[in-house]
Amino acid sequence: LDIPVICIDGPTASGKGTLAVEVAHALGYHYLDSGSLYRVTGLATRRAGLEPDAANEGRIAALAHGLSLQFIKGQVVLDGEDVSDAIRTEAAGMDASRVSALPAVREALLSLQKRFRRLPGLVADGRDMGTVIFPEAPLKVFLTASAAQRADRRHKQLISKGISTTLDSLRADLEARDARDSSRSVAPLKPARDARRLDNSQLSIAQSIEQVLDWWQDVQ
Ligand code: C5P
DSSP states (O other), X not given: OOOOEEEEEOSTTSSHHHHHHHHHHHHTOEEEEHHHHHHHHHHHHHHTTOOXXXXXXXXXXXXXXXXXXXXXXXXXXXXXEEOTTGGGSHHHHHHHHHHHTOHHHHHHTHHHHHTTOOTTOEEEEESSIIIIISTTOXXXXXXXXXXXXXXXXXXXXXXXXXOOOOHHHHHHHHHHHHHHHHHOSSSOSOOOTTOEEEEOTTOOHHHHHHHHHHHHHHHO
């Protein structure tokens, strides 16, 4: 099981996705967007007419376990339907956060996540990549940025997609999501003991990529 893994964990809108994709690209590694699994589970939950809460934990876990998912050229395909846009809304993010707090759901998605570890290597982003899914990974990065920065970036992203929201409501949403993700009893958002912290508030994307690639050289 000597397949290299780089974990990139951190709060909502910290830029994990962009950084992980770029690092994977630079190294020719596979990429796991673990948040998309919780987002798809949230979507499947709504589509089944269920509230994403503990009363439905067993049924939601069964949905998560039976997901028919494909990742095709950066698109997320559920039962043959491209759901890439549907899972990216703020409401979908909140539903993802709610289903992800249910232990049986996390358990149901465990082996699927581990199967992404294939040669020549994997870059995985999420909340618990370094603490729970790949604790033996040689490089774990905990990525942060100020809440103001994160809200601002998310705001620009949504505007570029033609979705209108206010900065204040975005910031409130992401703080609520971070609070739930950090306070839950299973796999809370927190840095692994051996994680290297990177605050990218003042860094360009290129600088963040370079830092992670430098660290990767260090641990080789
Ligand atoms: O990273 P992203 O914002 O797409 O994740 C959506 C939600 O899924 C997060 O707010 C978090 O609650 C949950 N999640 C998780 N564990 C992961 C990745 C995401 O609990 N590894």
